[in-house]
Every structure is written in structure tokens, then in C-alpha cells.
Amino acid sequence: MRIVLQRVSQAQVEIDKQVVGAIPQGFVLLVGIQANDTQAEIDYLVHKIVNLRVFTDAEGKMNLPISQVNGQILSISQFTLYADTKKGNRPSYTHAAKPEISEPIYHAFNTALRRAGLEVAEGVFGADMQVSLVNDGPVTIVFDTDHK
Template identity: 65%
Template sequence: MRVVLQRVKKASVAIDNQTVGTIGQGLLLLVGFQADDGSEQIDYLVKKIANCRIFSDEDDKLNLNVQQVNGKILSVSQFTLYADTKKGNRPSFTRAQDPKIASKNYDEFNQKLRALGIEVQTGKFGADMQVSLVNDGPVTIIFDTDNK
């Protein structure tokens, strides 16, 4: 499982020019699953993301997590995180999880974040989406359960 996390001042996702998710301060998550990902990987990343201290405290040190700043999460599914670019110029996506399984894992991931009391907005799994954001920092972190 891979997640690209970006600390944002605001972010939104639209489908066919209709906004389906929007947040102010918080985290934009681009979320991808590979073939053998499941609850173990989801639990690991939910804990890491919820506790990731990347927001500034009163001393301007990165000591606060998303909950401590009353931030929100915008979670967007992105199978292209598992692009294989080794051969040729056209990426292969054979490492990405089967969409039926990945959709369930994506829902589980978002529900587990919500269960922690974090407001989570989402895009629509499998849709062609337009993501807009104002990156804060910028702060961008890549989580990969293959590299714990």
C-alpha cells in the first residue's frame, strides 16, 4: 500500500466539474493498493498518518498531528502509484490491486480514519477526477508498506 501525503491549506476533488470533496487545513492523501494489500497494511498506515507530526506548534516546530490542529483529510484513490516504468515509455499498472478488492480496501481505509474522529472527504473510486490543492510548506511524505 502506498500513500502520498501532502500537508495542505485547502484541497478539493471534482468529477465532471462538480466538486465531490473539499477540505481546508489538513492532509491530501493519494492512496494506492497492490495485489496483496489488506487490513494489516491499512491499519499500519492509518496509525502512521493519524499520528504523523507535520503541523507546527507554538514554537514553529513540526510537533502536531492532523487531529491536534483540527485538520481534515481529503482521500483520493490513485492506482497509478503502482506504475511500472522499467520498460518502454508506457507505464504498466499490473502491480495495482484488482479494482473490486481495492475499492473495498479504500473504503476500509477511510472508515478507519473516520473512526479516529477525523473528518474524511473522498473522491470517487475509479472516476476521472480533478484534484486541486494549495500545498502548505510544501510538506510531502510518501508512505509505502513495503518499506516499513
């Protein structure tokens, strides 16, 4: 799995000009899935995200996890994180899992985040979405389970 995490002061996702998910402070997660991803990748990423200390403490240091700031998560499936751009000008997506594989993994990932105590809003899997966010910091971190 590959995740691009952005610390945000607010974010929302729209489909056909209708808001389908919104959060105040927290993380926007762009989630890419490969065919060989399993519960082990989900468990690893949930642990990393829940415990990631990138929110500012009273001394102005990035030292607090999302739970200590009452942050929420906006999770967006994004197969384009596995774009291969080595040849030509049109990306290949052969490294991304097919929807019948990636959709259940995406939902299992979001369920695992909820079980860890986080409030999770979602986009709609496979939909054309417009994501709006205010990147706070800016803080952007990439997780890739192929490079743990």
C-alpha cells in the same frame, strides 16, 4: 499500500466540474493499493497518519498531529502510484490491485481513518477527477507498506 501524503491549507476534488469533496487545512492522501494488501496495512497506515507530527506548533516547529489543528483528510484513490516504468514509455499497472480488490480496501481505509476520529472527504473510486490543492510547506511524505 502506497500513500503520498501532502499537508495542505485547502484542497478539493471535482468530477465534471462538480466539487465532490473539499477540505480546509489537513492532508490530501493519494492512495494506491496492491492485491496482497490487508487490514494489517490499513491499521499501520492509519496509525502513522493519525500520529504524524507535521503541523506547526507555537514555536514554529513541525510538532503537532492533524487532530491538534482540527485538520481534515481528502482521500483520493490512485492506482497509478503502482506504475512500473522500467520498460518502454507506457507505464504498466500490473502491480496495482484490480478494482474489485482495491475498492473495498480503499473504503475500509477511509472508514478506519474516520473511526480514528478524523473527518474524511473522498473522491469517487475509479472516476476521472481533478484535484486542486495548496501544498502547505511544502510538506509531502510517502508511505509504502512494503518498506515499513
